[in-house]
Amino acid sequence: MTSIQDYSSSTQGDNQNFGASPETVRETDHYQAEYIEEFADRWDRLIDWDARAQAEGDFFIRILREHGARSVLDVATGTGFHSVRLLREGFDVVSADGNPNMLARAFRNARNRDLLLRTAQADWRFLNRDIHGLFDAVICLGNSFTHLFKERDRRKSLAEYYAVLKHNGVLIMDHRNYDRLLEGGGAVRNGKGNVYCGEDVEVAPEHVDEGLARFRYAFSDSSTYHLNMFPLRYGYVRRLMSEVGFQKITSFGDYQRDFENPDFYIHVAEKEYRFDVDTTMH
């Protein structure tokens, strides 16, 4: 089923170079043109680090510890929220991202908290070209995987995450509940959820169809930015993960094991070879 919704077209006054027909921009590489320096500078107002830390509690830390993880590769570091949290909790963290503006901001954010980030600029599709060594865990959080527009890019990136994990490593990845958005149900709670918690910004979907979710981020200083994303369906993501080799996938909704119609899904995918599992999805 293809559902097309047009949420009233709004201001285009941003500097992100989407061109005259922004809904036609459906390319994996375009994230580089989206995370421009001024958007990177505002990203933390969208997140609100304190509110986000409170909303997620120790969810990720608990899962990492339950899996015995010590070394963590944050592949979507962004401005560093999870890298900083995990460093403070004593994990051994490498912070990667394809976008230099976001990485520079992450490094500065960590420095301001007396921490040094070990950063690496790396695109997920070629992760193992730039990242050496193996990790207990890979995290890809904050609705990041959604930036991949081609199926082969999603498969390749998952394969790269798989390859950089130790034999019993774990991948933790989240995404918005796009199923709900595609089906026309309550789009986003004005973006005030448990991931993007900032009060200073209005988040709204501007265009949604099976191949694109275009979101507008309007800040109180009148600046407006957009992200074009691929709307990942819950079942599709789980299937892809299992097809690249993850044998056990446990999913959560809004940090809960029992969930119904959450804002965000979180998948915990285990690499370990299991002789005892006849079903891959839990």
Ligand SMILES: C[S@@+](CC[C@H](N)C(=O)[O-])C[C@H]1O[C@@H](n2cnc3c(N)ncnc32)[C@H](O)[C@@H]1O
């Ligand atoms: C939505 S932000 C999330 C950042 C952070 N994890 C958070 O939760 O705040 C997505 C991040 O993924 C990065 N990204 C998108 N596509 C990428 C790719 N193909 N390779 C590497 N990084 C990518 C972007 O540069 C951006 O920093």
